[in-house]
Amino acid sequence: MSRATLLINGRRVYNDRLVKSEVLIVNGKIKEIGEHVHEPGDAERIDLNNNLITPGLIDVHVHLREPGYINKETIATGSKAAAHGGFTTIAAMANLNPTCDTPEKFKEQVNRNEKAGLVKILQYSPVTVDRAGKQPVNIVDQYQAGARLFSDDGAGIQDAGVVYQAMQQLAKVNAPLCDHAQDNQLAQNGVINDGAAIAQKLSLPGMPAISETAQIARNLVIAQATGAHYHVCHVSTKESIDLIRYAKQQGINVTCEVTPHHLLLADADIKEDDAEFKMNPPLRRRVDQQACLVGLLDGTIDCIATDHAPHTDAEKQQGFLNSPNGIVGSETAFALLYTHFVKTGIFTLAQLIDWLTAKPQAVFNLENAGLLKVGDPADIAVFDIDHQDIIRPEQFFSKGHNTPFVGDQVYGMTKKTFVDGKLVYTED
Numbered sequence: 001m002s003r004a005t006l007l008i009n010g011r012r013v014y015n016d017r018l019v020k021s022e023v024l025i026v027n028g029k030i031k032e033i034g035e036h037v038h039e040p041g042d043a044e045r046i047d048l049n050n051n052l053i054t055p056g057l058i059d060v061h062v063h064l065r066e067p068g069y070i071n072k073e074t075i076a077t078g079s080k081a082a083a084h085g086g087f088t089t090i091a092a093m094a095n096l097n098p099t100c101d102t103p104e105k106f107k108e109q110v111n112r113n114e115k116a117g118l119v120k121i122l123q124y125s126p127v128t129v130d131r132a133g134k135q136p137v138n139i140v141d142q143y144q145a146g147a148r149l150f151s152d153d154g155a156g157i158q159d160a161g162v163v164y165q166a167m168q169q170l171a172k173v174n175a176p177l178c179d180h181a182q183d184n185q186l187a188q189n190g191v192i193n194d195g196a197a198i199a200q201k202l203s204l205p206g207m208p209a210i211s212e213t214a215q216i217a218r219n220l221v222i223a224q225a226t227g228a229h230y231h232v233c234h235v236s237t238k239e240s241i242d243l244i245r246y247a248k249q250q251g252i253n254v255t256c257e258v259t260p261h262h263l264l265l266a267d268a269d270i271k272e273d274d275a276e277f278k279m280n281p282p283l284r285r286r287v288d289q290q291a292c293l294v295g296l297l298d299g300t301i302d303c304i305a306t307d308h309a310p311h312t313d314a315e316k317q318q319g320f321l322n323s324p325n326g327i328v329g330s331e332t333a334f335a336l337l338y339t340h341f342v343k344t345g346i347f348t349l350a351q352l353i354d355w356l357t358a359k360p361q362a363v364f365n366l367e368n369a370g371l372l373k374v375g376d377p378a379d380i381a382v383f384d385i386d387h388q389d390i391i392r393p394e395q396f397f398s399k400g401h402n403t404p405f406v407g408d409q410v411y412g413m414t415k416k417t418f419v420d421g422k423l424v425y426t427e428d
Contacts, residue, residue, distance in 0.1 A: 002026050004040045005421055010048035010382065012372065013350045021053055025378040028420040033374060046423075048382055051415050052349075055357040055372040056088025056119075056379030057334060060178075060364060061153070061233060061257060061305035063326070064121075066112065068097025073310040073399050075116035081308070081330040081398035082119050083425035086381030086414040089369040090330075091122040094131065095154040101126045101137045103145035110146060118424050119417075120368060120379070124149045127166050127177060133157045139169035148175055149364065153233055156182035156215055163219055167228035176229040176255075176364065179219055181240070182281070186211035191320045193267040193282040202273055204320050207282055209237040216240050220247045223254060231363070232256035234307050236281040238291035245300040255363045257305040258292045260333045264340055265289070265404070275316045275323035276404040279309070293346070296355065303359040306333050310400025328400040332391055334383060336405060338412035349385075378421035381414060389413045 007023040012033075014021075024032040024043070032038060039045075059082065065073035075092075082090045092113065094100055100109040106125055113121040125147035129135045133155060142150070150170060156179070157163050163177070170177050190207025192199050199206035216232055220243065223230035235241060235256045247254045261279065266289040270277045277283060295301040309326025316323050334356065341347040361369050370379035391408045393401035417425040 003421070004043035006037070006039055006043040006045050007053065007380070008045055008047055009050055010053040011050060012053040013353060016348065016350050018052070023053065023380065025418070025421040028378055028422070030370070030372065030374050030376050030378050033372065048416070050386070052383045052385050053372070054086070054353050054381045054383065055370055056381050056417065056419065057086045057356045058089045058360040058366065058369050059087045059306050059308065059330065060091045060303065060360045062090045062092055062308040062330065063095065063310065064092045065310065066096070071312055075113055075121070076118070077397055077399050078308070078310070078330070079116070079118040079121060080425070081328070081396060083417045083419070084397045084414060085330040085332065086334050086383060086417055087119060087330060088379035088381065088417060088419045089120040089122065089366065091124060091149055093151060093153045094124045094126040099126050099131055101129050101131070103141050106142055106145045106147055119419050122149060122366070123147070124151045124153070124178070126150070127152045128157060128162060131155060133159060133162060136162060136166040136169060139166065139175070140173060143173040143175060149178060150175055151178035151180070151233065153178065153180045156180050156184065158184055160218055160222065164222050164226065167222055167226040167230070171226050171228040174229070176231045178231040178233055179215070180233050181212050181215040181219065183211045183215045186214055190282070191278060192270070193284050195267060195285065198267045198270050202320070204273070209239060209284060209288070212237055212281055213239040213243060216243055220252055220254060224250070224252045227253065229253045229255070234259050234262065234281055234305070235292070235301060236262050236284050236288060238288050241291050241295040241300055245295070248300065255302045257303050258296060258301045259305060259307045260329055260336055261327060262289065262292050263296070264336060273319045274404070275318065275320055276327065276402055278320050278323055278325055279307070279327055280325035302363050304333070304337070304355045305360070306330055310398050311402050312399070313401055316402040327403045328396070328398050329403070331396050331398060332403060332405055334414070335389070335391070335410040335412040336408065338383070338385060339410040343411060378418055380418040382416040383412045384415050385412050387411065
């Protein structure tokens with residue numbers, strides 16, 4: 001027996017315009033989209049109250065913390081947070097304890113994700129055994145176990161030989177190495193962007209931009225030699241973006257992502273020793289922030305990813321020197337980006353939606369994520385772009401409240417989220 005749901009009174013972007021739209025969902029897939037669609041007699045009707053309909057958002061960079069760090073987040077809370085932000089597909093990093101560096105452990109992690117997850121969860125395999133950077137995992141075995149994304153995120157791989165061996169294997173299975181680009185010797189144990197204005201004012205050790213750029217330069221050369229797909233996570237410096245732009249012109253198979261916080265903030269926004277502003281890579285200069293915007297608009301940067309990194313309140317109250325890196329982003333990304341860039345005319349709404357849906361799908365060849373087309377999985381997000389709201393951590397589903405955007409007034413908060421036609425989040 002077919003199961004039908006009819007979404008009525010919505011709006012979607014079509015030919016760069018907002019148009020009235022209805023969506024008919026049958027058995028978890030989109031059956032019809034249009035201003036008026038055929039309505040089966042047994043369909044459940046859901047009124048969207050003139051809100052924006054988009055494909056379910058895709059986030060290729062989150063940290064779910066389970067197993068090993070469930071005081072910070074769990075698969076259940078992290079996936080609920082994703083649904084609350086309009087994300088229907090997320091990719092979870094492998095910095096877990098134990099990490100999933102064998103086929104058996106990878107399959108166990110996938111089973112955990114499927115059992116507890118509210119949205120579709122793609123699991124990263126680590127690139128190296130125990131994410132120690134010393135020896136590549138068996139890439140082919142991990143691939144046969146279902147791994148399609150590989151990253152040691154949270155730690156840059158210091159040994160060039162290890163990167164070369166891993167990329168040789170990854171090229172054979174056409175899977176990407178997704179890199180936290182950081183040369184630890186050049187990073188100098190920095191906790192904030194290196195610079196006279198902020199780091200010296202707060203008497204904090206700075207992390208030079210070259211620590212990111214040098215690692216990217218090295219790995220681009222290795223990617224060129226091996227033919228592997230090299231993806232740079234959370235790119236943050238002008239020089240890095242310039243390198244990636246040039247590498248793309250030379251035909252190197254490189255892609256990259258940028259976070260909302262590197263688009264929205266710079267180190268000049270840090271006024272005191274407040275670890276809600278501590279992340280890695282750190283917030284950079286205004287010129288780097290502007291380069292991120294330019295790189296996104298000219299296509300050098302392929303997509304936006306949150307790097308959702310929950311920590312406990314107590315952990316983030318220890319100042320820059322002692323607090324862990326990272327902020328949460330799943331529940332605030334769309335609203336912040338819509339408010340600061342679409343409403344101000346810097347991005348079009350169509351561009352923002354593409355960077356959060358079609359572009360990450362294309363970069364990673366994701367087969368089971370919908371793009372709001374007939375026949376696609378009914379992965380759908382609904383946002384209120386007409387009314388203002390306030391970012392309140394007490395409304396988060398994530399265990400983490402660590403964000404510098406608390407109290408910001410925004411447009412574009414999520415009203416409903418559907419995964420395979422199932423309503424997994426509603427404001428009610």
